[in-house]
Amino acid sequence: MTPLPHQHPPMPRDDLGYGAEEEEEEQKKSGASQGAKRRFDEFECPSCTAYNPVGDGFGNTDELVCNYCGVSFTALVDDEGRLKMKES
């Protein structure tokens, strides 16, 4: 995970009093708000409970193989950014 510097999108803003922009910024701060687009860099094998770091990271529908027991899984990330592992 690379921390991003705080930045505003390079678009001209007209102050019409909308709160939508701020709300959006707020949601970006928590991983859960990324929903199904959330990325992970580790998973716990549901079969043998081994902890597997994933160097390149992974996200929804990515294939994963446990380094310890060799079982393969499909990563499923739901709308709330929760990771589920489905044996494939």
Ligand SMILES: [Zn+2]
């Ligand atoms: Zn395993």
